[in-house]
Amino acid sequence: MIWLFLSLSCWVWAETIYYYCDENxxxxxxxxxxxxxxxxxLVFRYHKYDPKKLDRLIKVYSKHYRxxxxxxxxVIKVESNFEPEAESSKGAQGLMQITPITQKExxxxxxxxxxxxxxxxxRYLKSLLNRFSSIELALAAYNAGPGNVKRYGGIPPFKETKEYVKKVLKIYQELKR
Incomplete structure:
Protein backbone atom coordinates (compact mmCIF):
# COMPACT_ATOMS: atom_id res chain seq x y z
CA MET A 1 0.00 0.00 0.00
CA ILE A 2 1.34 3.42 -0.96
CA TRP A 3 0.19 6.74 0.46
CA LEU A 4 1.03 9.87 -1.48
CA PHE A 5 0.63 13.22 0.21
CA LEU A 6 -0.22 15.92 -2.32
CA SER A 7 -1.30 18.92 -0.27
CA LEU A 8 -3.03 19.85 2.95
CA SER A 9 -6.42 19.24 1.34
CA CYS A 10 -5.79 16.12 -0.73
CA TRP A 11 -4.40 12.65 -0.22
CA VAL A 12 -4.15 9.73 -2.59
CA TRP A 13 -4.11 6.06 -1.81
CA ALA A 14 -2.82 3.73 -4.49
CA GLU A 15 -2.22 0.01 -4.60
CA THR A 16 -0.93 -2.03 -7.50
CA ILE A 17 -1.43 -5.73 -8.11
CA TYR A 18 1.45 -7.33 -10.01
CA TYR A 19 1.58 -10.59 -11.97
CA TYR A 20 3.84 -12.86 -13.94
CA CYS A 21 3.33 -16.11 -15.85
CA ASP A 22 5.85 -18.83 -15.04
CA GLU A 23 7.34 -21.44 -17.40
CA ASN A 24 4.41 -23.81 -16.65
CA LEU A 42 -4.17 -3.54 -11.90
CA VAL A 43 -3.87 -0.20 -10.08
CA PHE A 44 -6.44 0.86 -7.50
CA ARG A 45 -6.58 4.56 -6.70
CA TYR A 46 -8.69 6.52 -4.28
CA HIS A 47 -8.60 10.30 -4.11
CA LYS A 48 -10.16 12.36 -1.39
CA TYR A 49 -10.47 16.07 -2.04
CA ASP A 50 -11.51 18.75 0.34
CA PRO A 51 -15.07 19.81 -0.57
CA LYS A 52 -14.13 23.41 0.25
CA LYS A 53 -11.39 23.29 -2.38
CA LEU A 54 -13.84 21.95 -4.98
CA ASP A 55 -16.33 24.64 -3.97
CA ARG A 56 -13.69 27.34 -4.48
CA LEU A 57 -12.82 25.96 -7.93
CA ILE A 58 -16.49 25.92 -8.89
CA LYS A 59 -16.97 29.51 -7.71
CA VAL A 60 -13.85 30.83 -9.46
CA TYR A 61 -14.58 29.23 -12.83
CA SER A 62 -18.32 29.90 -12.64
CA LYS A 63 -17.64 33.57 -12.04
CA HIS A 64 -15.10 33.66 -14.88
CA TYR A 65 -17.57 32.13 -17.36
CA ARG A 66 -20.61 33.90 -15.86
CA VAL A 75 -24.28 18.95 -12.90
CA ILE A 76 -21.31 17.60 -10.94
CA LYS A 77 -23.60 15.93 -8.39
CA VAL A 78 -25.51 14.09 -11.12
CA GLU A 79 -22.49 13.38 -13.33
CA SER A 80 -19.97 12.08 -10.79
CA ASN A 81 -21.32 12.64 -7.28
CA PHE A 82 -18.22 14.82 -6.71
CA GLU A 83 -15.81 11.92 -7.41
CA PRO A 84 -12.77 13.29 -9.32
CA GLU A 85 -11.74 9.82 -10.54
CA ALA A 86 -15.19 8.89 -11.88
CA GLU A 87 -15.27 7.18 -15.26
CA SER A 88 -18.40 6.08 -17.06
CA SER A 89 -18.90 2.97 -19.16
CA LYS A 90 -18.92 5.30 -22.18
CA GLY A 91 -15.50 6.74 -21.27
CA ALA A 92 -16.61 10.07 -19.80
CA GLN A 93 -14.13 11.13 -17.12
CA GLY A 94 -13.74 13.26 -14.04
CA LEU A 95 -16.05 15.41 -12.00
CA MET A 96 -18.01 16.75 -14.96
CA GLN A 97 -17.79 13.48 -16.93
CA ILE A 98 -16.29 14.81 -20.14
CA THR A 99 -15.98 12.33 -23.00
CA PRO A 100 -12.63 11.86 -24.75
CA ILE A 101 -13.97 13.46 -27.96
CA THR A 102 -15.14 16.55 -26.06
CA GLN A 103 -11.86 16.58 -24.11
CA LYS A 104 -10.02 16.99 -27.41
CA GLU A 105 -12.35 19.80 -28.49
CA ARG A 123 -16.61 26.30 -20.44
CA TYR A 124 -18.44 23.57 -22.37
CA LEU A 125 -21.69 24.05 -20.45
CA LYS A 126 -21.50 27.81 -21.03
CA SER A 127 -21.05 27.25 -24.78
CA LEU A 128 -24.11 24.99 -24.80
CA LEU A 129 -26.15 27.62 -22.93
CA ASN A 130 -25.07 30.23 -25.47
CA ARG A 131 -25.94 27.92 -28.34
CA PHE A 132 -29.34 26.70 -27.12
CA SER A 133 -30.48 29.68 -24.97
CA SER A 134 -32.20 27.37 -22.48
CA ILE A 135 -30.94 25.56 -19.40
CA GLU A 136 -33.04 22.50 -20.25
CA LEU A 137 -31.69 22.24 -23.79
CA ALA A 138 -28.11 22.94 -22.69
CA LEU A 139 -28.36 20.15 -20.11
CA ALA A 140 -29.85 17.80 -22.70
CA ALA A 141 -26.96 18.65 -25.03
CA TYR A 142 -24.46 18.10 -22.20
CA ASN A 143 -25.90 14.62 -21.69
CA ALA A 144 -26.84 13.47 -25.20
CA GLY A 145 -24.71 15.74 -27.35
CA PRO A 146 -25.62 18.95 -29.15
CA GLY A 147 -26.23 17.07 -32.40
CA ASN A 148 -29.07 15.12 -30.81
CA VAL A 149 -30.71 18.26 -29.44
CA LYS A 150 -30.52 19.84 -32.88
CA ARG A 151 -31.69 16.66 -34.63
CA TYR A 152 -34.79 16.34 -32.41
CA GLY A 153 -35.46 20.06 -32.15
CA GLY A 154 -35.45 19.88 -28.36
CA ILE A 155 -34.74 17.40 -25.60
CA PRO A 156 -34.07 14.07 -27.33
CA PRO A 157 -36.56 11.29 -26.63
CA PHE A 158 -34.00 9.30 -24.67
CA LYS A 159 -35.12 8.16 -21.23
CA GLU A 160 -31.63 8.73 -19.80
CA THR A 161 -31.50 12.31 -21.10
CA LYS A 162 -35.00 13.19 -19.89
CA GLU A 163 -34.21 11.83 -16.41
CA TYR A 164 -30.83 13.58 -16.41
CA VAL A 165 -32.36 16.98 -17.15
CA LYS A 166 -34.99 16.47 -14.41
CA LYS A 167 -32.39 15.40 -11.83
CA VAL A 168 -30.04 18.29 -12.53
CA LEU A 169 -32.87 20.84 -12.47
CA LYS A 170 -34.23 19.42 -9.20
CA ILE A 171 -30.83 19.62 -7.50
CA TYR A 172 -30.22 23.05 -9.02
CA GLN A 173 -33.47 24.38 -7.53
CA GLU A 174 -32.61 22.86 -4.14
CA LEU A 175 -29.17 24.47 -4.17
CA LYS A 176 -30.59 27.87 -5.10
CA ARG A 177 -32.81 27.90 -2.01
Whole structure:
Protein backbone atom coordinates (compact mmCIF):
# COMPACT_ATOMS: atom_id res chain seq x y z
CA MET A 1 0.00 0.00 0.00
CA ILE A 2 1.34 3.42 -0.96
CA TRP A 3 0.19 6.74 0.46
CA LEU A 4 1.03 9.87 -1.48
CA PHE A 5 0.63 13.22 0.21
CA LEU A 6 -0.22 15.92 -2.32
CA SER A 7 -1.30 18.92 -0.27
CA LEU A 8 -3.03 19.85 2.95
CA SER A 9 -6.42 19.24 1.34
CA CYS A 10 -5.79 16.12 -0.73
CA TRP A 11 -4.40 12.65 -0.22
CA VAL A 12 -4.15 9.73 -2.59
CA TRP A 13 -4.11 6.06 -1.81
CA ALA A 14 -2.82 3.73 -4.49
CA GLU A 15 -2.22 0.01 -4.60
CA THR A 16 -0.93 -2.03 -7.50
CA ILE A 17 -1.43 -5.73 -8.11
CA TYR A 18 1.45 -7.33 -10.01
CA TYR A 19 1.58 -10.59 -11.97
CA TYR A 20 3.84 -12.86 -13.94
CA CYS A 21 3.33 -16.11 -15.85
CA ASP A 22 5.85 -18.83 -15.04
CA GLU A 23 7.34 -21.44 -17.40
CA ASN A 24 4.41 -23.81 -16.65
CA UNK A 25 1.80 -21.22 -17.68
CA UNK A 26 0.78 -20.54 -14.08
CA UNK A 27 -0.07 -16.92 -13.26
CA UNK A 28 1.21 -15.47 -9.99
CA UNK A 29 -0.29 -12.33 -8.44
CA UNK A 30 0.98 -10.18 -5.57
CA UNK A 31 0.93 -6.68 -4.17
CA UNK A 32 4.60 -7.01 -3.15
CA UNK A 33 6.68 -8.15 -6.14
CA UNK A 34 9.83 -10.07 -5.25
CA UNK A 35 11.49 -9.90 -8.66
CA UNK A 36 11.52 -7.95 -11.91
CA UNK A 37 9.45 -10.75 -13.52
CA UNK A 38 6.34 -9.13 -12.05
CA UNK A 39 4.53 -6.54 -14.17
CA UNK A 40 1.67 -4.25 -13.12
CA UNK A 41 -1.71 -5.89 -13.59
CA LEU A 42 -4.17 -3.54 -11.90
CA VAL A 43 -3.87 -0.20 -10.08
CA PHE A 44 -6.44 0.86 -7.50
CA ARG A 45 -6.58 4.56 -6.70
CA TYR A 46 -8.69 6.52 -4.28
CA HIS A 47 -8.60 10.30 -4.11
CA LYS A 48 -10.16 12.36 -1.39
CA TYR A 49 -10.47 16.07 -2.04
CA ASP A 50 -11.51 18.75 0.34
CA PRO A 51 -15.07 19.81 -0.57
CA LYS A 52 -14.13 23.41 0.25
CA LYS A 53 -11.39 23.29 -2.38
CA LEU A 54 -13.84 21.95 -4.98
CA ASP A 55 -16.33 24.64 -3.97
CA ARG A 56 -13.69 27.34 -4.48
CA LEU A 57 -12.82 25.96 -7.93
CA ILE A 58 -16.49 25.92 -8.89
CA LYS A 59 -16.97 29.51 -7.71
CA VAL A 60 -13.85 30.83 -9.46
CA TYR A 61 -14.58 29.23 -12.83
CA SER A 62 -18.32 29.90 -12.64
CA LYS A 63 -17.64 33.57 -12.04
CA HIS A 64 -15.10 33.66 -14.88
CA TYR A 65 -17.57 32.13 -17.36
CA ARG A 66 -20.61 33.90 -15.86
CA UNK A 67 -22.42 30.72 -14.90
CA UNK A 68 -24.43 30.04 -11.76
CA UNK A 69 -22.26 27.91 -9.41
CA UNK A 70 -25.40 26.15 -8.19
CA UNK A 71 -26.01 24.85 -11.73
CA UNK A 72 -22.41 23.62 -11.95
CA UNK A 73 -22.72 21.86 -8.59
CA UNK A 74 -25.95 20.22 -9.73
CA VAL A 75 -24.28 18.95 -12.90
CA ILE A 76 -21.31 17.60 -10.94
CA LYS A 77 -23.60 15.93 -8.39
CA VAL A 78 -25.51 14.09 -11.12
CA GLU A 79 -22.49 13.38 -13.33
CA SER A 80 -19.97 12.08 -10.79
CA ASN A 81 -21.32 12.64 -7.28
CA PHE A 82 -18.22 14.82 -6.71
CA GLU A 83 -15.81 11.92 -7.41
CA PRO A 84 -12.77 13.29 -9.32
CA GLU A 85 -11.74 9.82 -10.54
CA ALA A 86 -15.19 8.89 -11.88
CA GLU A 87 -15.27 7.18 -15.26
CA SER A 88 -18.40 6.08 -17.06
CA SER A 89 -18.90 2.97 -19.16
CA LYS A 90 -18.92 5.30 -22.18
CA GLY A 91 -15.50 6.74 -21.27
CA ALA A 92 -16.61 10.07 -19.80
CA GLN A 93 -14.13 11.13 -17.12
CA GLY A 94 -13.74 13.26 -14.04
CA LEU A 95 -16.05 15.41 -12.00
CA MET A 96 -18.01 16.75 -14.96
CA GLN A 97 -17.79 13.48 -16.93
CA ILE A 98 -16.29 14.81 -20.14
CA THR A 99 -15.98 12.33 -23.00
CA PRO A 100 -12.63 11.86 -24.75
CA ILE A 101 -13.97 13.46 -27.96
CA THR A 102 -15.14 16.55 -26.06
CA GLN A 103 -11.86 16.58 -24.11
CA LYS A 104 -10.02 16.99 -27.41
CA GLU A 105 -12.35 19.80 -28.49
CA UNK A 106 -11.75 21.55 -25.16
CA UNK A 107 -8.00 20.85 -25.07
CA UNK A 108 -8.46 19.01 -21.78
CA UNK A 109 -5.33 16.93 -21.22
CA UNK A 110 -5.86 16.01 -17.56
CA UNK A 111 -9.51 14.97 -17.14
CA UNK A 112 -9.01 13.63 -13.61
CA UNK A 113 -7.50 16.87 -12.35
CA UNK A 114 -10.40 18.64 -10.59
CA UNK A 115 -9.39 22.16 -11.60
CA UNK A 116 -8.87 21.27 -15.26
CA UNK A 117 -12.04 19.21 -15.45
CA UNK A 118 -14.21 21.84 -13.76
CA UNK A 119 -12.84 24.64 -15.95
CA UNK A 120 -13.37 22.66 -19.17
CA UNK A 121 -16.80 21.41 -18.09
CA UNK A 122 -17.99 24.91 -17.19
CA ARG A 123 -16.61 26.30 -20.44
CA TYR A 124 -18.44 23.57 -22.37
CA LEU A 125 -21.69 24.05 -20.45
CA LYS A 126 -21.50 27.81 -21.03
CA SER A 127 -21.05 27.25 -24.78
CA LEU A 128 -24.11 24.99 -24.80
CA LEU A 129 -26.15 27.62 -22.93
CA ASN A 130 -25.07 30.23 -25.47
CA ARG A 131 -25.94 27.92 -28.34
CA PHE A 132 -29.34 26.70 -27.12
CA SER A 133 -30.48 29.68 -24.97
CA SER A 134 -32.20 27.37 -22.48
CA ILE A 135 -30.94 25.56 -19.40
CA GLU A 136 -33.04 22.50 -20.25
CA LEU A 137 -31.69 22.24 -23.79
CA ALA A 138 -28.11 22.94 -22.69
CA LEU A 139 -28.36 20.15 -20.11
CA ALA A 140 -29.85 17.80 -22.70
CA ALA A 141 -26.96 18.65 -25.03
CA TYR A 142 -24.46 18.10 -22.20
CA ASN A 143 -25.90 14.62 -21.69
CA ALA A 144 -26.84 13.47 -25.20
CA GLY A 145 -24.71 15.74 -27.35
CA PRO A 146 -25.62 18.95 -29.15
CA GLY A 147 -26.23 17.07 -32.40
CA ASN A 148 -29.07 15.12 -30.81
CA VAL A 149 -30.71 18.26 -29.44
CA LYS A 150 -30.52 19.84 -32.88
CA ARG A 151 -31.69 16.66 -34.63
CA TYR A 152 -34.79 16.34 -32.41
CA GLY A 153 -35.46 20.06 -32.15
CA GLY A 154 -35.45 19.88 -28.36
CA ILE A 155 -34.74 17.40 -25.60
CA PRO A 156 -34.07 14.07 -27.33
CA PRO A 157 -36.56 11.29 -26.63
CA PHE A 158 -34.00 9.30 -24.67
CA LYS A 159 -35.12 8.16 -21.23
CA GLU A 160 -31.63 8.73 -19.80
CA THR A 161 -31.50 12.31 -21.10
CA LYS A 162 -35.00 13.19 -19.89
CA GLU A 163 -34.21 11.83 -16.41
CA TYR A 164 -30.83 13.58 -16.41
CA VAL A 165 -32.36 16.98 -17.15
CA LYS A 166 -34.99 16.47 -14.41
CA LYS A 167 -32.39 15.40 -11.83
CA VAL A 168 -30.04 18.29 -12.53
CA LEU A 169 -32.87 20.84 -12.47
CA LYS A 170 -34.23 19.42 -9.20
CA ILE A 171 -30.83 19.62 -7.50
CA TYR A 172 -30.22 23.05 -9.02
CA GLN A 173 -33.47 24.38 -7.53
CA GLU A 174 -32.61 22.86 -4.14
CA LEU A 175 -29.17 24.47 -4.17
CA LYS A 176 -30.59 27.87 -5.10
CA ARG A 177 -32.81 27.90 -2.01
Missing amino acids: GVYHFTDLPTSSKYKPF LDPALVKA LDLDTPFDPASNIEAGI
